[in-house]
């Protein structure tokens with residue numbers, strides 16, 4: 024039998040030191056979708072974000088829609104940002120991130136076919152949930168749960184055709200191959216999404232807090248219509264989001280109970296989960312190894328241990 028990928032261990036969803044390792048290995052080295060240019064329609068407006076405890080602000084500087092700068096709120100330093108040809112603004116939160124093209128080497132051909140600026144920005148909401156950031160991404164990256172968790176969604180986007188294509192640092196979900204402009208779901212590693220369905224577009228960020236069991240969800244909504252037509256779309260997509268929210272809180276409870284340790288991922292239906300979890304695991308393990316090496320060097324040099332670097336890591340077994 025071919026080898027099967029195992030999930031990350033439950034302990035990775037409940038550990039503060041592990042989250043700090045994720046910050047250093049994953050979050051500081053990634054790019055984040057802040058939104059399409061239509062999110063930054065007002066010149067001089069400061070649009071604030073907080074990703075992995077880094078506060079940043081995006082601001083449109085002039086009448087030129089692509090003249091947007093992103094700053095670290097604490098240091099005032101400008102952060103590396105990038106606007107795609109089709110109007111999506113991405114940013115880093117640290118100088119440790121690679122270039123945009125190195126991070127997303129094959130993103131441009133895909134997003135180059137969709138104009139992401141045709142739908143005006145309508146609304147943003149955010150709230151906290153009692154789950155780890157990966158608990159939400161796990162759910163986003165597969166659709167096995169869709170049929171029973173999202174009965175209204177599944178009527179429009181039957182799981183029969185649902186397919187996930189994994190690329191470097193992003194995944195494309197296609198709900199119906201015959202509807203190229205609808206039912207398009209993009210996951211950007213590690214925690215951003217862009218969702219075109221139900222007649223509108225939404226983008227959400229799964230923002231980890233300092234508590235591994237608490238995550239802040241941030242949503243931005245875009246739609247051609249305002250008024251009743253927008254509210255109808257909003258109600259539909261909020262229903263799906265709340266169904267996911269409840270599922271994540273229940274999954275997190277189970278992860279924290281200490282009974283479940285790890286499992287096997289479905290090799291056909293959970294490739295999206297396997298892809299991003301393996302990415303987290305490799306980055307975290309590599310960071311841990313690097314820090315352990317420099318810790319032992321520091322101990323050799325000074326005769327004492329730098330305790331800030333000491334982290335107990337439980338590595339998952341891979342068959």
Ligand SMILES: [Fe+2]
Pocket residue numbers: 162163168169172173267
């Ligand atoms: Fe879902």
